[in-house]
Amino acid sequence: MTINEIFEEEFSGGRDFSFAWRIFLDRFYASTKEQRSDLIRTAPECLDDPRHLSYCAAGIHKLCREYSLDLPEWVSDKSLILDEPYFPGASTDLLKLVCLVESPPEFKMRNIFTTDNVLTRT
Template sequence: MGEWIQSIADTYKAICAGEAPWVALGNFMNAWYDYAKDQREALVSESLPALATSSLEQRRWAAFCVASVEYLCQRYGLHCPDWVYQSQYSLVEPWFHAVNPHKPQVRARLIETTPEPFTRRNIYCGNKMFANKYEFAAQAGTTSPNQAI
């Protein structure tokens, strides 16, 4: 890919190395939506590295990264890589990722609004995590996503 652009595999490695998950995912999403949007298939072609001793938190973020790849490939009409469909990327216990995940109304909203690539992997996070500020800026007629916000 020439200059370094953060792939989903790089994103997961960064999370496992201690980077805040939403910072790492934000770097990937900036590449996906803007910096390397012409290289999207390359951003998701490499599978996540296997970790011999992964924690529950790392398994959750691995499943989230994989669900993200499937969701984004579906949304943008790209071939989804086969490695995404490995059963190791599904969680045994449901993971409700939200500010107040134990409130019944929050859980109900997450169950209702989470895209299928996530729910199939037992992740419930809603449908707002991939709001594309670059597409929003283009629709709003601004030249920069920061102008639209």
């Protein structure tokens, strides 16, 4: 299974990006190293919001670093750097400030600002 297949499956069930991303993370964490590499090797082509594709690239970049995986070529595409800052889920100025400080470098480099536990599943 690939990240694109996960997103397509979740979207067909009426779920949104945030839900589908969490399902991807659950599957990633439950996979072997080889399965993880297969899961992320191609971009999720079904995403129509560039912010979501950039978010996926940032998350996968961080996962590759943390799990010693080869970085898929698509993740390094310069077009995945957003022109405008994106603060997913940050509804107040105070939370945006926290995100500016905490955001992992893989997200910051793409102009995405989130909390430092962005990839945590509990």
